[in-house]
Amino acid sequence: MIQFERVSKRYEEGHDALREISLEIARDELVFLTGHSGAGKSTLLRLIMLMDRPTRGKVRVDGRDLSTIGSRGIPLHRRQIGVVFQNHQLLYDRNVFDNVALPLVIAGYDQREIGRRVRAALDKVGLLARERALPVTLSGGEQQRVGIARAVVGRPRILLADEPTGNLDPNLSAEIMSLFEAFNQVGVTVLIASHDLALISRLQHRIITLRDGQLMGGAA
Amino acid sequence: MAAGPAPRREGASASRARLADRYRAWRDHHSLSAADSLRRVLASPGSSLLTWLVIGIAMALPAALGIALDNARNVSGSWDSPAQISLFMQASVDEASAAELQQSLSLRGDVESAQLIPRDAALREFAELSGFADVVANLDENPLPNLVLVVPAAGVDPAVLRAEFADLAQVDQAVLDMAWVQRLNNIMELGRRLVLALGGLLVLGVVLILGNTIRLAIESRRDEIVIVKLVGGSNAFVRRPFLYTGLWYGVGGGAVAALLVLAALYFLDGPVSNLARLYQSGFTLQGIGLIGSLQLVLLGGFLGLAGAWLAVSRHLGAIEPR
Ligand SMILES: Nc1ncnc2c1ncn2[C@@H]1O[C@H](COP(=O)(O)OP(=O)(O)OP(=O)(O)O)[C@@H](O)[C@H]1O
Ligand SMILES: [Mg+2]
Numbered sequence: 001m002i003q004f005e006r007v008s009k010r011y012e013e014g015h016d017a018l019r020e021i022s023l024e025i026a027r028d029e030l031v032f033l034t035g036h037s038g039a040g041k042s043t044l045l046r047l048i049m050l051m052d053r054p055t056r057g058k059v060r061v062d063g064r065d066l067s068t069i070g071s072r073g074i075p076l077h078r079r080q081i082g083v084v085f086q087n088h089q090l091l092y093d094r095n096v097f098d099n100v101a102l103p104l105v106i107a108g109y110d111q112r113e114i115g116r117r118v119r120a121a122l123d124k125v126g127l128l129a130r131e132r133a134l135p136v137t138l139s140g141g142e143q144q145r146v147g148i149a150r151a152v153v154g155r156p157r158i159l160l161a162d163e164p165t166g167n168l169d170p171n172l173s174a175e176i177m178s179l180f181e182a183f184n185q186v187g188v189t190v191l192i193a194s195h196d197l198a199l200i201s202r203l204q205h206r207i208i209t210l211r212d213g214q215l216m217g218g219a220a
Numbered sequence: 221m222a223a224g225p226a227p228r229r230e231g232a233s234a235s236r237a238r239l240a241d242r243y244r245a246w247r248d249h250h251s252l253s254a255a256d257s258l259r260r261v262l263a264s265p266g267s268s269l270l271t272w273l274v275i276g277i278a279m280a281l282p283a284a285l286g287i288a289l290d291n292a293r294n295v296s297g298s299w300d301s302p303a304q305i306s307l308f309m310q311a312s313v314d315e316a317s318a319a320e321l322q323q324s325l326s327l328r329g330d331v332e333s334a335q336l337i338p339r340d341a342a343l344r345e346f347a348e349l350s351g352f353a354d355v356v357a358n359l360d361e362n363p364l365p366n367l368v369l370v371v372p373a374a375g376v377d378p379a380v381l382r383a384e385f386a387d388l389a390q391v392d393q394a395v396l397d398m399a400w401v402q403r404l405n406n407i408m409e410l411g412r413r414l415v416l417a418l419g420g421l422l423v424l425g426v427v428l429i430l431g432n433t434i435r436l437a438i439e440s441r442r443d444e445i446v447i448v449k450l451v452g453g454s455n456a457f458v459r460r461p462f463l464y465t466g467l468w469y470g471v472g473g474g475a476v477a478a479l480l481v482l483a484a485l486y487f488l489d490g491p492v493s494n495l496a497r498l499y500q501s502g503f504t505l506q507g508i509g510l511i512g513s514l515q516l517v518l519l520g521g522f523l524g525l526a527g528a529w530l531a532v533s534r535h536l537g538a539i540e541p542r
Contacts, residue, residue, distance in 0.1 A: 051450075051541050072454075079452035089447050103451045105252075108245030150451065 001027045001049060001158065001188040007057030009043050009213075017043040019213045020182050021057070025191060030184040032200040033193040035210035041193035044210070048191070049081050050074050079107055082151030082171065082188075086163035088143045090135040096146050097131040098120070103154040121149040126181065141172045148176065152183055159183055161192045165199065173199055249460065257464035260437075261472075271433055271469050275520065276476025278426050282419030283508070283516060284481050289411050291506050302377040307385055308393040309366040315339070317368035322392050325370055330381060332371040339364045365392060423523060426473065430527025431534075434466050438535050450541045458536060463528045470524015474517035481508050481516070 002025040009018040017040045025031050033041050046052045047059050050066060059066045061077070069077050082103075084176050097118055104114045122128045125145040135143055144164060151159060161180065165173035173196060181203070184190045194200055202208060209216040261268045264358045310320050315338045326334040342364045347356040370385065376397055386394040438445070448458055485507050508516070 049450075075449075075452045075454040075457075077452075078450065083450065085450075089450060091444055091447060093444075098249070102448065102453075104459055105245075105249065106448065106451060106453045108242050108249070110241055110244060154452075 001025055001029075001062055002085035002191065003058075003060040004044075004047075005058040005060070007047065007059055009040070009047065009052065010055045016213050018047075018054070018210075021210075021213075021215055023208060025189060027189055028184070028187065028191040030181060030192070030205045032203075032205055032207045033191060033210065034195065034197060034200065034207055035216070038212075039210040040213040041210060042162055043213075045083075045162055045191070045193055048158075048160060049078055049083060052152065067090075068154060072077070073115075075106075079154060080157050082154065082156035082159045084144070084147050084151045084159070084164045086166045088135070088147045090143060090146060090150075092135050094134075095131065096133050096135065096138070097129060099135065099146055100149045100153050103150060107154060117153055121153040124152070124182075125149045141168050141176075143148065144168065144176065145179075152188075155209045157188060159188050159190045161190070161194075163194060164192060165194065165196055170199070177203060223228060249457070253460040254464045254467075256462050258444060258468050258474045261465060261468045266310075267418060268469070268472070271429070272472040273475045274429055274501040275426050275469065275473025276421045276480055276524075278429070279473060279477035279516060279520060279523075280484075281478035282422050283477055283512075284484055285415045285418065287485070287506065287508060287512075289408070289415055289479065292411070303370065303372060304397045305378060305382050306393075306395045306397060307368040307370060307388075307391050308388055308395070309368070310392045311365055313366060313390045315366055317390065318368060322368045325368065325385075330373050330376045332373045334371075335369045337367040337369065339366045342367060347453055426470075426520075427527040427530065429522050430469055431530040433464055433469060434528045434531035435535050438462060438539070439466055442539055445539045446538065446541045449518055449539075454534070454538065459532050462532050463525060463537070466524040466528020466531075467521050468524070470520040470522065471517055472520070472529070473524070474520020476507065477520065478513035478516040482513070491509060 002023075004021045004023045004212070005190065006204055007021045008016065010016050013177065021044065033044060043052070047054055047066075048061060050069065053067070059131060062080075066077070091102070094108055100118045100121055101114050104117060109117070119128060119131070122131055122172050125148050127142060127145055130142065138146065148161075148164070151161075159180065165176055168176065177192075178201060180192060192200075207217075308319075309321075311323075315336075320336070321324050322334045322336040325331050339362050343356060343362050346364070347353040350356075370381070372381050382396045385391055445458055506531045
């Protein structure tokens, strides 16, 4: 589903964030991406969702070479990918329902369908009761779960998460990881960048390790 | 399936909403954006009112001048009497033969009317009007020639007629009294161009003011734009609310302009009709009317869109998720 072929990313300052990365992630996989801070995890995720372009090499998503997607094609590409950000990236002047509904509004679903799907997604993350709440009235973990609901509400084929458990307590982290596993079980390709080695090594999934932009293991 | 992600095949087909649904969603988003933008504009009434006033004043100025010009043209239109040709007789031509000429000229098809002003009458009139009665009384001889005033018939080129009359034996000089009409027309043309230039400048100003207002709106919603783009919002989607914001500012500004012009006309109407009555003229001040007001509002809306478009195309592209 996701393929990297000798991908390098050099930022303008001449810093190599990724060097000659080749890896493949199959459709039904859940894969962890780990490495020290600055290893290039976020950069790798950014390339997949076209927030950035590689300096060299090819990235393919669902068989499609991303370099063939122009700036007009980016929105459509992003709609098939759900993303969970460490800093949530919520709209703080809209309530939980509207935040989760955003991808559906963008994709052009009608109001009834939006209501149905948003409630289903909120139910899944256990926030159905808070749909009218503003994000600032929620705890960090609850905000993170709003972000997850928004990422999955459009039923994407790929789910990316950048430090989804960054500042959550162990119980909540484990809970959120099992949410991702549930999505993976219904066929979503999941890629999670995380520092939390203790947590991810307990779960039985492939772990890709980066160090200084280079692949250390798990690329198979 | 109600909760959570669907298996990928179904997920793919379900996310491909039908065309009719797409259209309805697109329309929905338009009305949603329009309402949301209006709500935001009204949410800060102070600064919105200021924007409306600035735009309204900038639009009212050329509009009012244009109306003033139209009115001036109406007035001068009523003066736009046919040109008049003054035929000064040779000194040797006496009053009787001048009258003869006047008779024959007034029978011509290309002459509307011809009037004889005998030299004695002319001198008397001059003495009365000029205040030089003493000087005139001391003259040995009347220095003025007999004069025939000819008004050309409608559609006749007065210049051609003048040239023909100038060749008549009795005529010393034929003068076309059009200079003042021409001068007036030139002044009107100058005024028209000044209003156009001023209007152009102010329209540009309005577009820039609105562009800047929208730029600020874009800046203040930068985070939101980034998020919308991250979850797959197209440029058109992101642009839409800002275009509506521009439209609302412009429409409001146009309405303010129409109100200002109406107020100015109301303010001037009394004095003008008094003046007209003094001059026994049926002249009344021409307003902007409903159509004119609507045009101002429409123009405002158009300028608002233009300004928003300017801002959006310059600043929205620069806001990308980082
Ligand atoms: N926009 C940018 N411009 C320049 N350099 C950047 C940019 N983004 C990241 N980098 C650099 O690229 C390297 C990889 O960054 P990246 O964010 O991918 O690391 P990371 O593995 O996600 O780290 P962390 O765990 O701290 O989030 C870092 O050294 C960082 O300084
Ligand atoms: Mg990172």
